[in-house]
Amino acid sequence: MAEAGAETGFALTAEDAPAHRVRVLLPLPFPEPFDYRVPDGMDLPDGAYVEVPLGPRRLFGVVWGPALPKPEGQVVSDAKLKPVLRRFDLPPMPEVSRRFIDWVAAYTMSQPGAVLRMAVSVSAALEEPRLLTGYRLAEGGAPADLRLTPARRRILEVLAACEGMPRPAADLAEEAGCTPQVVRGLADAGVLLPVPMRSLPRFAVPDHDRPGPVFSAEQQAAVDVLRAAVEQGGYSCTLLDGVTGSGKTEVYFELVAAALRSGRQALVLLPEIALSAQWLDRFERRFGVRPAEWHSDLSGQQRRHTWRAVAHGEARVVVGARSALFLPYPALGAIVVDEEHEAAFKQEEGVIYHARDMAVTRAHLGRIPIVLVSATPSLESLTNAEQGRYGRIDLPARHGGAQLPDVTLIDLRKPDAAPPARRWLSPVLKAALMETLAAGEQAMLFLNRRGYAPLTLCRACGHRLQCPNCTAWLVEHRLTKRLQCHHCGYTARAPDECPNCGTEGSFVACGPGVERVAEEVAELFPDARTAVLTSDTLVGPRAMQLAIEQVKDHAVDLMIGTQVMAKGHHFPLLTLVGVVDADLGLSGGDLRASERTFQLLHQVAGRAGRESRPGRVFLQTHMPEHPVMQALAAHDRDSYLAQEVEGRQMLEMPPFGRLAALIVSGEDDRLVDQVALRLGRTAPRERAELTILGPAPAPLAVLRGRHRRRLLLKGPKQLPLQPILADWLARVEIPAQIRVQVDIDPYSFM
Ligand code: ADP
Ligand code: ZN
DSSP: OOOHHHHHHSOTTTTTTTGEEEEEEEESSSSOEEEEEOTTTTTOTTTTTEEEEEEEEEEEEEEEEEEEOOOOOOOOTTTTTTTTOOOSSSSSHHHHHHHHHHHHHOOOOOHHHHHHHHHOOOOGGSSOHHHHEEEETTTOOTTTTTOOOHHHHHHHHHHTTTTTOOHHHHHHHHHHHHOOHHHHHHHHSEEEEEEEOOOSOOOOOOOOSSSSOOOOOHHHHHHHHHHHHHHHHHEEEEEEEOTTTSSSHHHHHHHHHHHHTTTTTEEEOOGGOOOOOOHHHHHHHHHHOOOOEEEETTTTHHHHHHHHHHTTTTOOOEEGGGGGGGSSSSSSSEEETTTTTGGEEOOSSOOOOOOOHHHHHHHHTTTOOOEESSSSHHHHHHHHHTSSEEEEEOOOSSSSOOOOOOEEEEEEEEETTOTTTTTTOHHHOOOOOOHHHHHHOEEEEOOSSSSSBBBEETTTTBBOOOOSSSBOEEEEEETTTTTTTTTTOOOOEEESBBBOOOOOOOOESSSOOHHHHHHHHHHHTTTTTTEEESSSTTHHHHHHHHHOOOOOOOEEEEEEEEGTTTTTTTOOOOOEEEOOTTTGGTTTTTTHEEEEHHHHHHHHHHHTTTSSSOOEEEEEETTTTTTHHHHHHOOOOHHHHHHHHHHHHHHHHHHHHHHHEEEEEEEEEEHHHHHHHHHHHOOOOOOOOOEEEEEEEEEEEEEEEOOOEEEEEEEEEEEHHHHHHHHHHTTOOOOOOOOOEESSSSOOOO
């Protein structure tokens, strides 16, 4: 206790002068923030972004609060305690953001520092951005005696068109077709004035007063509810459930407008692939400017710029993928989660979390409204609405009276409906395609399988080509002439001879991928203009935008696409959708397989007949009696859902029970087994309300060279599983080479 006094001559401890010490959360996997000394004269409010030493390193951190009193004997002296090195010039991280980080860490059983790293994913954003030097014309223009070379004249012309706006030398030079040296020469001659300028422009404020559409009575009622939620303030969660094309987007834009009107920020979360140029264009039409975007395609510079603009409250509307939730909004006033049922909101690596669920918590902590939007809401959200925890708004009709498409099931078991050998399109679908193309309309064939064939095997010995790093077949891609593993990205050239039996040219493709369907289409409709649209062919948002424009301009008659084409797009001439293998998602038997298949196929079907021309949908299936197929054909979501709810209730599966998964992985097969077995032995089996399954090899038993075992814990809805898991994990020693991941509310069972 006396150590501080002994060294400094004053009898001071942390308890006596707490203002001298702060807890700083570091972006590292430690369970707690660390204490640092506050240098004299440094003002460090809670939430301040600081730089601190850790061993030989310098790290950023966030002040999490004053240092807590320590038990006697653990108090470190002032002299020994490392000081905060500096404070970054930024508004402090808001209290609600800090509480959110702690909450997410506790819920997902992650280290708070790992969550902080998601909130400050670009630490370079903490630094003041370097200003560029821009040039503008000096007052009085060019002096009469200036030697005017053609290059100099072009520069002056370019600048004259800029109306006084400064431009960086490199930009000017590029536009004038000369070297930046010419620009600097003009500056030296006093013709141009150098001025400091920001590298990227400020985010313009969206104009919430621009007129929106004239709403139908139903839409208006929905808008009124959402506006009232903002005006009344406080937390509320509303499920906006409406068929595709019913105007959900237009309606939730009014929530955004209301948040803006109240002087706050708004966040729209979208699954990454739905964040399209089309969506951004619509936003711009409604609000006059583009929103701030936050997704994986941003450059480092855009990321820094956007992060700072959010932290300063200058970016008023952010649209982003799940990680946008963790940005440090100082005045968030409303959240929208569009396509809330999408599995893409679940992050499966690092901190494993569901962005929709965390968004609801964020709204709760911030006491603001949140809207969950979908044409096929998740059973979780529907149940929450049913049980009164969420409000609910329905938009049952398509805008402008467009009819829902006609859905026909093609029973592939029937001889006259089955495609010929090694072909994938039924004569029924073929005939429909022919009619559609003859009418000058567009069609889409949907198959959620990239590449040419999902499996390649040797005709001579039956050997299958498998990924060396994963429990997965290699997928043939003819476009790139490679074999690919869709789990780890491994690629290889297709071998000439079988590695097992040595037979040459013996490999045959089994089953269809989109490339193979495209081959069949080219045979059947040689004159149709076709496009294969997958994540392989559409790399980056620009490629996607280009493809969409081509389809809209009717430069394409027939699209063959995977799930990247299932969502959001609005093509007026698209009247036929053919689903090549409607049963694809039903195999595998995971908890949500049928729910997800229903959602995906419903969404794909919703692409057909979005405007005045009626749409038709054909589903090729071997299970026409399956409840999913029946519900799609009859447009009867409710009876399907009722059946699904009954099954889950009976098994006490989510949303009527809770699940948590443990995934044990490592390179050493035997060690992984040992740890998994030890976890199995120490599982809390004495508690009757819990069910423990496993350990068992994961379906993806090897992934990226790591062996994997799974355990699953199931408990009743009212029982939080985190303390049980914490207690369980504390009883087992985990060697450093083995990783045990905790997945609360698992969505993937691979
Ligand atoms: P959803 O999000 O439910 O799929 P959208 O908001 O995309 O529906 O609406 C479908 C189409 O109908 C869009 O082109 C949209 O601009 C248009 N639309 C919806 N409501 C209106 C309205 N009240 N007035 C004019 N156009 C509307
Ligand atoms: Zn692999």
